[in-house]
Amino acid sequence: MRRAVRWATVIAVLGAAVPAAADDVAQRDAEARFQEGLDRVRAHDLEAALQSFRQATALMRKPAIVWNLALTEEKTNHPVDALAHFKEYLRTIPATDPERARAQKHIDGLNAATGHIDVAAPNGAAITVDQTQSLGATPLADPIDVQPGHHDVEARLGTLVKTVTVEALAGQTTRADFSALDLKGPTAGATAPQANGEAGPPTSGEAPAPSADQASTYVSPTARVVTVIAVGGAAVIAAGAGLVLGIDSNNLAGLAKGLRQQNPTCLGVTSSGCQQLASDTSAQESDHRASTVMWVVGGVLAAGAVGTFFLWPRGATVTVAPAVAPGTAGLTAVGTF
Numbered sequence: 439m440r441r442a443v444r445w446a447t448v449i450a451v452l453g454a455a456v457p458a459a460a461d462d463v464a465q466r467d468a469e470a471r472f473q474e475g476l477d478r479v480r481a482h483d484l485e486a487a488l489q490s491f492r493q494a495t496a497l498m499r500k501p502a503i504v505w506n507l508a509l510t511e512e513k514t515n516h517p518v519d520a521l522a523h524f525k526e527y528l529r530t531i532p533a534t535d536p537e538r539a540r541a542q543k544h545i546d547g548l549n550a551a552t553g554h555i556d557v558a559a560p561n562g563a564a565i566t567v568d569q570t571q572s573l574g575a576t577p578l579a580d581p582i583d584v585q586p587g588h589h590d591v592e593a594r595l596g597t598l599v600k601t602v603t604v605e606a607l608a609g610q611t612t613r614a615d616f617s618a619l620d621l622k623g624p625t626a627g628a629t630a631p632q633a634n635g636e637a638g639p640p641t642s643g644e645a646p647a648p649s650a651d652q653a654s655t656y657v658s659p660t661a662r663v664v665t666v667i668a669v670g671g672a673a674v675i676a677a678g679a680g681l682v683l684g685i686d687s688n689n690l691a692g693l694a695k696g697l698r699q700q701n702p703t704c705l706g707v708t709s710s711g712c713q714q715l716a717s718d719t720s721a722q723e724s725d726h727r728a729s730t731v732m733w734v735v736g737g738v739l740a741a742g743a744v745g746t747f748f749l750w751p752r753g754a755t756v757t758v759a760p761a762v763a764p765g766t767a768g769l770t771a772v773g774t775f
Contacts, residue, residue: 468498475506484514495523501530505541512544518583521548553606554581555591559616563593581611677740679732 475490491507508523524545528538557565557578565573567582568590576593584606591614592601604612
């Protein structure tokens with residue numbers, strides 16, 4: 439019974455270690471960054487205020503934070519970002535809010551200062567602008583807001599990619615038209631090999647499969663992250679168990695010391711006090727050994743987690759699974775490196 443209570447205490451300590459108030463911490467941090475941004479606006483340091491508002495918005499997207507971020511972006515010549523955040527502000531406030539009219543005036547002014555690209559492409563095509571801005575898959579809900587000037591719009595469907603260059607004019611909507619392009623056909627210029635080894639015309643509507651030496655495998659970093667989390671979590675559990683068992687060992691040592699003082703001649707005596715002393719001494723020694731083992735295991739696992747994070751080789755794969763056997767439990771990792 440006593441050992442069951444000790445392990446229940448271990449579980450309770452580990453559960454208490456989980457940050458239950460993460461949302462409260464994020465809210466306090468967001469409010470601190472927001473207040474910092476307001477102070478910087480009053481000090482006429484708009485670039486610094488912009489960074490504060492962006493940090494606050496990353497933590498919590500309250501309408502007041504988004505509104506001040508949009509205003510600051512507009513004043514620091516970030517019209518595309520400001521337009522996106524004024525639109526977001528409108529989506530987060532009630533339809534009867536009087537502030538909607540003010541936000542719409544800012545949106546109208548920013549619409550006139552930015553260009554807009556209307557994408558026409560087969561459904562499911564992934565759209566990217568200037569190789570950096572991913573817009574998701576078609577159909578897009580709205581035209582793309584951009585700075586006036588040249589822009590490369592890419593449509594990707596499966597293994598096929600098409601790019602068109604458009605000139606976006608301030609206050610105008612330009613069309614990036616992929617509808618006439620055969621995104622489901624072979625890539626332009628693709629040819630099928632003939633028997634004599636020369637290139638010939640395409641023979642099917644499917645893109646040719648890459649050869650063995652052209653094929654590449656993408657290895658997601660998820661395996662590394664999962665492994666680090668699993669090993670690190672096991673280290674925390676082992677350290678927590680070592681801590682609790684160490685505390686219990688010290689408590690039992692104190693009890694045993696008191697019993698020795700009450701029963702100074704226990705050697706060879708079978709009184710209840712002497713039996714309790716023997717039981718507590720044995721339990722204290724057992725918990726002390728277990729605590730030491732847990733601390734050592736926790737240290738090894740922590741070192742393993744750090745090493746895994748920094749030394750994970752490219753292309754490595756790993757499988758982490760629970761290992762359970764009579765009297766033991768843990769994790770196993772099997773992979774290729």
